[in-house]
Amino acid sequence: MVPWAVAAGTVAWGLAGSWRAEHMRNYPWNVWTPIGYGAAKGVVLGLLAGWCAVWFLRLGKSSTQPGGSRARLAGLAFTGGLLAGITPGTIRDFTGPPQPRTLYYFDEPRPDAEWYWQPLLSEWLTYTVLPALGCALALTAAALLAARSSRRDALGWAVLATVGVGLLLLPHYATAGLPQAEGNGDHVNESATAAMAVWGTGLVVLVGSLVLRRRMRRAASTA
Template sequence: MGRVVFGAVAGRGGRRWVVGVVPWGVAAGAVAWCLVGSWRAARLENYPWNVWTPIGYGAVKGVFLGLLAGWCAVVVLRVVPVAWWRERGGVAVVRFAGLVLSGGLLGGLVPGTVRDFMGEPQPRTLYYFDGPRPESEWYWRPLLSEWLMCTVLPALGCAVLLAVGALVSVRSSRPERFGWAVPALVGVGLLFLPDWAASGAPEPVGNGDHVNESASAGLVVLATGLGLLVSAWVVWWRRRPRRPVGPASPGLTPPRSSPIPPRSVRGGG
């Protein structure tokens, strides 16, 4: 079974369905969780020196969760029997979008769900200054509200955007180009994100911890953006067209040396 799946996916027809899925997951995750961070930052009016930080941390969190969602989508495409991509037109496209959506939702939903239901009760959105709550005050409504707003909705949005991007790659004549173009665009966006997100926020005030927290968030965002740019460059470098190795023209080919005559001819005896 493993050889059949690998051979079909690695073949000319099946491989096309998985090219470009993971980069679109990175972009989709960055957008989805950045929006969650923006929503969270809008609720921190009483904490102005840190108001942009959830936006940056949300985007970085989305990059890694989107990467996980993209890989889960690829795994689902490889595990499911591969005869589906031989189907005609719209049936195969719908099946492909459903598989990518399922895998992406699984990858984006599981980590946050385990953290919310198995970890320590911690209201990250209800009250900023609250510490861990007792279990009697956390489970049911507060937990479900936290799980829905910060885990389910961004994971669903990431999966939908991932499926749309994967369909764009499938319909493209050169799907491999998205492997470096999409991460490069996300990396450039992260480089400008700290300045854009903090443009409408007050200057950092308070003690040193508050100022350092804002600065450390900016460094995390910039480091993630530079990492995406480097990875995009590596992918582009490995997939760039190679020039054939050999002489430039037949005229530059060195003449072949004449064969050495036999000893009997040279010496006469």
């Protein structure tokens, strides 16, 4: 279940970053960077959501009744995934400094009176709640399918490998057609830093897929 959660988180927060990139004004040089950072963040949050969903399922396993097993399975997976995906962003949004991250690139942090309520709730719903909800729904569907599949463990490493390869290719395709970075060196450095973060995350995911595959082979050989 955890590999599917990583894939779901990568897609969900990557799409949120894409939405941010499309609606960010006065940000002409590195408009792809929210996509890259969103996808990389989605790996971490998806991993957290998967672990939390598994933990919820293990806690409820002993009290699961045969008649309501599938509904209980879906509810536990969804609750665990949603709570894990929504908590970090919620803490950041409601306890951090007022910052309109999607309005103007060069804008200064807003006063509390101009930030809380509508702007803050809009940011929270768009970039925290919706991706977490999408990840939790995908995780729930994966949990239900995995419960009926005899090859659920065999697909985990392939899912992680696909995510890793996708992250390695993301900077190239996300920047296709965009103008070259201009202005001071910070603009060029921002784009390079984002690419390094995405590539590093992709390599970690690929290594994780290889480790998972090796463990599966060892388990199969000793069975």
